[in-house]
Structure formats: structure tokens, C-alpha cells
Amino acid sequence: MSIELSPRLKVIAACVVGASTMADIGTDHGYLPVALVEKKIVSKAIACDINEKPLAKAKKFIADNNFDNSIETRLGSGLSVLKSGEAEAIVIAGMGGFLIQELLEAEAVIARSAKKLILQPMNNQSVVRRYLETHGYKITREDLAREGHRIYEIIVAEPGTMVISNPLDYDLGFKATETKHPLLKEHINRKIFLEEKICNNIMGKTTIDAKKQFKDSQAMIQQLNEVKECL
Numbered sequence: 615m616s617i618e619l620s621p622r623l624k625v626i627a628a629c630v631v632g633a634s635t636m637a638d639i640g641t642d643h644g645y646l647p648v649a650l651v652e653k654k655i656v657s658k659a660i661a662c663d664i665n666e667k668p669l670a671k672a673k674k675f676i677a678d679n680n681f682d683n684s685i686e687t688r689l690g691s692g693l694s695v696l697k698s699g700e701a702e703a704i705v706i707a708g709m710g711g712f713l714i715q716e717l718l719e720a721e722a723v724i725a726r727s728a729k730k731l732i733l734q735p736m737n738n739q740s741v742v743r744r745y746l747e748t749h750g751y752k753i754t755r756e757d758l759a760r761e762g763h764r765i766y767e768i769i770v771a772e773p774g775t776m777v778i779s780n781p782l783d784y785d786l787g788f789k790a791t792e793t794k795h796p797l798l799k800e801h802i803n804r805k806i807f808l809e810e811k812i813c814n815n816i817m818g819k820t821t822i823d824a825k826k827q828f829k830d831s832q833a834m835i836q837q838l839n840e841v842k843e844c845l
């Protein structure tokens with residue numbers, strides 16, 4: 615059976631190319647490792663999840679596709695289930711930015727033993743970029759994928775150094791304007807929409823925090839509009 619991945623997982627799979635082994639942290643359904651092994655992008659994969667139910671789902675999907683010999687399943691939190699150097703590529707996708715940061719920090723040695731990290735935070739993407747910058751990583755690729763009305767950000771990093779000089783790059787993506795991704799305009803519009811939603815929610819609130827948030831969001835909207843005008 616040939617597995618058809620969703621646009622988001624397709625982009626993530628493309629980012630794995632070049633690694634011969636991979637670990638999928640928070641695998642859930644197990645689609646990604648199965649597709650990667652089936653397409654011979656990797657020869658070995660480790661599908662990991664903290665919860666038994668999703669891991670059982672992944673196990674069944676792996677067995678149904680006859681990949682029990684090349685895909686191992688492991689139960690546990692984050693990268694703690696891996697040994698150092700075991701996976702050339704580590705994928706953490708579909709989780710919040712703060713959780714991704716927490717998982718990388720909890721097993722920093724194992725994280726650094728991978729040739730590359732492929733991260734797809736569902737929110738707080740700036741937290742992930744900031745963590746990478748301050749913990750000895752460089753972002754080597756940024757990609758976007760659309761599913762329905764949602765745009766997903768995919769970040770690929772490897773050990774190294776980088777300096778993000780434009781503060782907007784933490785939110786928008788490292789050098790996103792330079793690569794002129796076909797989804798960049800939509801990505802910016804979505805960010806503007808979300809910031810406007812924040813402004814509408816706090817409009818009229820008089821606490822110091824609310825006022826600061828309003829000001830920050832307004833500034834962000836202005837910067838995003840400026841980038842959009844240059845595209």
C-alpha cells in the first residue's frame with residue numbers, strides 16, 4: 615500500500631531526506647515513519663509516543679504495512695526513549711512550541727546527537743527559534759505547508775550557530791522574506807489575522823499587561839504589513 619501523506623507531513627518527510635535513520639517523537643498514527651520507510655527515505659525509524667493509545671495505533675499501522683522489522687515503537691516522553699546518535703533525524707511535529715522547547719532541553723545531549731532536527735510547532739514558533747539560536751543550533755531550512763485555512767511552519771535545524779538579527783524573524787520565520795515562499799503572503803495574512811484577534815479580545819481592558827499586549831500586537835501588525843508590501 616502506498617501511503618499518501620497530508621501536505622504538512624509531506625513537507626516534513628521531504629526535510630528528512632538525507633538521514634538514514636529517524637525518530638518520530640509524538641508519532642500518534644505512525645504515518646510519517648511508515649511513509650519514510652516505504653519510500654526508502656530511511657532504512658530504520660523509531661516511532662515514539664508518551665501515550666499508549668496512539669502508540670498502539672501506530673503499532674497496528676506499522677504491522678498492517680509489514681514494517682515491524684524496520685520501525686520500532688517506544689513508549690515514553692520526548693527524546694528520553696532514544697539513545698545518543700540513534701536517529702540521524704529527529705522529528706517533533708504537531709506539538710506546541712513550549713513543549714518542543716521543553717523536550718529538547720530535557721534531553722539536550724540526545725537532541726544534539728542528531729544530524730538534524732525537524733520541528734513543526736503548532737504555536738509559539740518564536741519560542742522554538744529563540745531556543746535554537748541560544749542553544750547552539752542553526753536553522754538550515756524553513757518551509758510552510760497549507761492544510762485547509764491553516765499554514766504550518768516547519769523548521770529544520772542542525773548543531774551550529776546563528777544570529778537572528780531581525781526580531782520579526784522569530785515570528786515569521788528565519789529569512790522567510792528572502793526565500794519568498796509561495797505561501798509567505800498567506801502566512802503573513804494569517805499572522806495579521808491572529809494578532810488582530812488578540813487586539814479585539816483585549817480592546818478596552820485597562821491592565822498594564824493588556825495595554826502592553828495591545829501595543830505589541832499593533833506593532834507586529836504594522837511590521838507584517840510592511841513585509842507584505844515588499845513582496
Ligand SMILES: C[S@@+](CC[C@H](N)C(=O)[O-])C[C@H]1O[C@@H](n2cnc3c(N)ncnc32)[C@H](O)[C@@H]1O
Nearest residue numbers: 639640641642663664665668690691692707708
Ligand atoms: C497532535 S499529535 C501529532 C502527531 C504527529 N506527530 C503529527 O504531526 O501528525 C501529538 C502526539 O504527541 C504525543 N505527545 C504529547 N506529549 C508527548 C511527549 N512529551 N512525548 C512524546 N509524545 C508526546 C501525543 O500523545 C500525540 O500522539
